[in-house]
Amino acid sequence: MSKSYIKLGELASYINGYAFKPKDRGSEGLPIIRIQDLTGSSNDKGFYKGTYPSKIEINNGDVLISWSASLGVYVWNNGKALLNQHIFKVVFDKGEIDKDYFVYAVQFSLHRMRQLTHGATMKHVVKKDFENVLIPYPSLKDQRKVAHVLDKLKESINKKMDELTKLDELIKARFVEMFGDPNISEKNQKKVSMTDVCQIIDGDRGKNYPHANDFCNDGYCLFLNAKNVTTSGFDFSNKMYISKEKDEALKKGKLNRGDLVLTTRGTIGNLAFYSSNIPFDNIRINSGMVILRLNHDKIEERFFIEHFKLQLLRIKQKVASGTAQPQLPISTMNKIKIFLPPLSLQNEFANFVQQVDKSKFENIVYLNKTLSSKILSQLGDAIRD
Secondary structure: OOOOEEEHHHOOEEEEOEOOOHHHOEOOOEEEEOHHHHHOOOOOOEEEOOOOOHHHEEOOOOEEEEOEOOOEEEEOOOOOEEEEOOEEEEEOOOOOOOHHHHHHHHHHHHHHHHHOOOOOOOOEOOHHHHHOOEEEOOOHHHHHHHHHHHHHHHHHHHHHHHHHHHHHHHHHHHHHHHHOOOOOOOOOOOEEEHHHOEEEEEOOOOOOOOOHHHOEOOOOEEEOOHHHEEOOEEOOOOOOEEOHHHHHHOOOOEOOOOOEEEEOEOOOOOEEEOOOOOOOOOEEOOOOEEEEEEOOOOOOHHHHHHHHHHHHHHHHHHOOEOOOOOEOOHHHHOOOEEEOOOHHHHHHHHHHHHHHHHHHHHHHHHHHHHHHHHHHHHHHHHHOO
16 A cells, blocks of 8 residues: 655655846846746846756746745746746656646645734745655556546636636626727827826835845735735735834835836836725835726726726837836826726716626635645545555
């Protein structure tokens, strides 16, 4: 009878990526794959043209595990590339293991590890500790059976995710139906400058701007980093804080409830809404963001958000500046024009979005619960005598 559990270190070798320096990142050669390239939180790829150790080369089918700041397991399928630090490449050179089963088992183990942090920031996982993590280890035949069942479940989930994408498209279509396309000039549509409906507030970049030793894992004021503002809103899986004293020494750049945060450097155009549901009372932006403080007597936030999303591609193409690191200066944002229909119509649209969001939220909760419970059930069945 095979072992019920096995340590990850007994199954494979885990090769860490290379610590590429900023000067190594260019526009030619093989892409350098960082954690944000795996999570999809950045489109700012760098490339390396030169010699490199063969062990950091990755190819289609390689299993990658991010172990610092963001924990995750991925199957790489985007061609030859080079692995940056803080990511393991898995080399299956020890125990007998089905690769698909391994991915599911590690995915569930990392989920459990994140839960054990109780909301605190997990900076990284020590390699020795990672290799000591136990996963269920049934026979190879049963591993393949489990992977097959979960693959079928994943297909169903992907179909549901397609439905969620269609709901997003429905919101866009409804906006254009009610107000027109913001990227097309229409004679009868009133347009105003962004500054007519919101303040664009920069952060404090003066002498009191926090340095590395000012940050801590817990504290008075959450200080946003680039990973916190994504294409789908806030993500607080990676957090850093400053003290109350440091917060009070800074001037501009602190959020009020109802504010929007917009990324303006590197990955530009990500928006997040600081609603009453966000569980942090004190938040500040970093130097690659601005605050959009809406005049709610003129504009409704969901109307503004969807309007801005529709303009985003054009904004990136035409008003972003900079080469190595794209930037969206406030001076160019001041020139952006937006529709300003009657507030009653904006609120009608916002009510429609709210109903769609409710459907999306219910689907996401269902999918998460289904996936977690199914993985747990399958892994449990796999080791049961």
